[in-house]
Amino acid sequence: MLLAIWGGLFLAAVLIFFTWDMPRADAALARQRRPSVTLQSSDGNLLATQGDLYGETLRLRDMPRHLPAAILAIEDRRFREHFGLDPVGIARALYRNFSEGDVVQGGSTLTQQLAKNLFLSSERSFRRKVQEALMALWLESRFSKDQLLEIYLNRVYLGAGAWGVDAAARVYFGVSARRVTLPQAAILAGLPQAPSRHNPRSNPDGATARGRDVLAAMRDTGAITEAQMEAAIEEMQIPPRPSRNGGWFADWIFEDVPTKFPDSRDLVIRTTLDRRWQQAVESRLAALLDREGAAARVGQGAVVVLDVESGAVRAMAGGRDFRTSPFNRATDARRQPGSTFKTFAFLAALERGASPGDAVADGPLRMGGWSPSNGHWRTRGSVTLEEAFAQSVNTAAVRVMQQGGGPRAVAEAAHRLGVEGRFGRDASVVLGTGEATLLDMTSAFAALANGGRRVTPFGMARIEGVNLAMPAMPQVVEPGTAAQMRRMMQAVTARGTGRAAAVPGVVTGGKTGTTQDYKDAWFIGYAALPGGTVAIGIWMGNDRNQPMEDVRGGTLPARLFREVIEARLSGG
Template identity: 65%
Template structure:
């Protein structure tokens, strides 16, 4: 049989074991994706950092609601006796103005030069910032600012003038707050009432009254341009400091108003040509203003604006300033005189009519009329002779003029030639020293003389020795002039004062000056006036005589011509003149009967001519 053939078993082909494929390499992220991721991270951290920085910068941000009612320094306005503006201090605000009451050119001037896009932006003007940056870079210096009117208002209302990143951020935040709180017209109204415009003035009305003597409602386009030009540099550009710079800046504002369509070119040119500033009040009256303000804190109603009509006579003050400067520039300079002071008061009341405390208030505000204490020399002899008159002496009585010796002290008589005996009137008229010492002894000695001086208003202190007869005490010019008033008014002691009327925010304030009080008898005052008349008629004060006017007074000169005085009375006034040097260096032959008496006469003549 055939062999069975076993079927062949077919082996499955050998298959290589399946191995897991290796993981595909990660795809590389594109550059754009990476940049986007980094940017997102940076933005996130930038927002965080910005938020933190904002919190830090705004940490001490003032509450706008509180700052809108911020307090200010009450203003004090001083007027001369005729109502002319004399001086201002504190924060001077005028009447609150409303936009609809102002001429259109007033707000237009500020918008044209400060913020042309004011009506379009939301408090921050990015276009203006870019434009200012380009202009400044091109010019190589800062010629334009990028702050909007709203930002300026925020700074003025809430912030300090500090220049820092913190303040600029706070200013921006507050500007945004103001824009969300007020309309554009309201913002402009607040700005025009609060913007600082130099010389202590805030708001257009106060500045209009100070610089032009008119309310804001009557400002011309040219005047409005002057005010609109001030916010950039109010201290440097205001008309009181630099009129020419103020006009140049006003022309820039007028040109800007033409560019914005607020004015035509022809009108702008006419307004530029018409620009004029009223004369500023005298700067040298600053000594008087300072003296008046010294006692205000004790008498003024707290926290209220004060307007004081003073006793100052503008014409007499002008005459004092002009003649004093002329003397110091001319004959005074040749004689080594560098300073002088003048005071004039009303003899009946003590009202101060004129005061010059030196040559130039701007260079030296020290008041030589009220603060400098100097020896009066023979000008003090009036009180020596007064004491003698009170003790019963008469101008016709005789007194020896020969040498005198008191305990080794023997005063000289200068160029006076001894006559033996002369009348008390002649001794006074010619200022004979030895006779004055004998008159003092007849009066009761140094104590009696000191008492007489104090009785008429000279405060002292006084030496308790015989040299008091020759004026070795120290006095101020104002005190000396005041003490002469009883001789002119019939015997009443007065106190000097400078305020005639006071008003606090329009309401009258009681401000009564001290009342005169009897100090010497009318007969004693008449005797003194008679002897002082002789001084001018035939004595040492002849240079003070004014034709057609009764003048009386007394000269005074200290040792080595260090001080020269003339105290005189005429036309209801008592006026005193002092000449000398601050360091007490001697003058060259200047005596009380020379330059001081001449200055007294020149002032009276100039004042009379001014009234003619």
């Protein structure tokens, strides 16, 4: 009797030790997660997700039979025979691990996995394993086998922020779990063991190899035949990965979500990003940087494509590879814009009554101790404003700035068109010695291309089927003056420094920019295309301001402008 009493006390103490900090089972069944934000491209395809993504809660009868069969075949073949713990499976795992001299097989049942996912941490300790076993026994007493399997399928983490088979099917294959094929079900069933290692996005080869293991397990359990297994292996493929560099655009959108939607709810946002434009931008930027860019010591580039009539961002690349450098050089890097800033000096002069055909001196000029250089330009005595703009003549630009009201008027014109920043008050500001972002500069050129209405770039178009209000577009430049600026920008690509940007059969215009020692090279312009006019901004340089090898705005950036448009027109 004494032994029984002391044994009971000892057992109670052990149970208290293992269970005193266990969570309440009924409370743990409530879903606790971060609100999810799902971004879609303009055509509705998945672009990116943030937070914990859950799909539709499905019953077993809603799923194809091969989906739960795949999970049971690879995770717990004896699921319907055991009571939450599987002594046979544990003994098998112990024998296998002892034979191999390493941990190569686990003995946890699907119910134990569910207990860990629902209630416990991933800590590896004996105490946690005991708690897991106790929770598994409670689950088995509380729910039927079908209910447990449903809970597992709807709650298991399958990588990429996706919880449950429906969310994972949508993330990886773009379909509901109601419609997954046998090969897709095998890939999904292979994920619980190691969601990161077998992620179809980051490791497609590993995902398919694991999927073949699942199919073999299904054959061994009789869930499918040998012929079905072989056919599924032949059909197994991973859909193309989402845009590798669309991450910059996604991060730009995610930054605004908490401000615009502070109520912490799940969101599905249709964005303005056009996958065809994005693909054209990514492929051509990477190819140019890898070839001519490498030879000219160009380390980075950034591209923005805007719809000039609305300000919708159609494509954005903030560098050469988002995975190695997520810093967004299109929105966050402030660089000297070089001669692209002359645009605002000529605009100010036109607003004061000047005309593109007016003459301006292009000879040497000295202002105090400063004398701007004209590079390779040979002085003609005088040129028209249009020719001075097209050929980017520095001395003529300084004189045009003086006609337009000086440095203060140039800065005011830039600010009016949406270029943020503090700009110098001396004459060098016309040569782009201030700093600006590529997105701001591209927006300013978009305003000139659309007739003088200020453009505010945006990336969110719809939320939950409701169109979002577009930013206001106030008239900040007279339409006639904007038309004069477009005429001069067209001269740049027709016969000026931006000839490399000309696209046969397409009306284009823009402005080149190069900073001292070739540290920055820009081309910003517009193209009137069948689907609408777009403004495209391009910057090339190095993050630490190392000089490039004779890279000017009219060379690689202008060429990239043309190649992106040609790629988009050809669909490649």
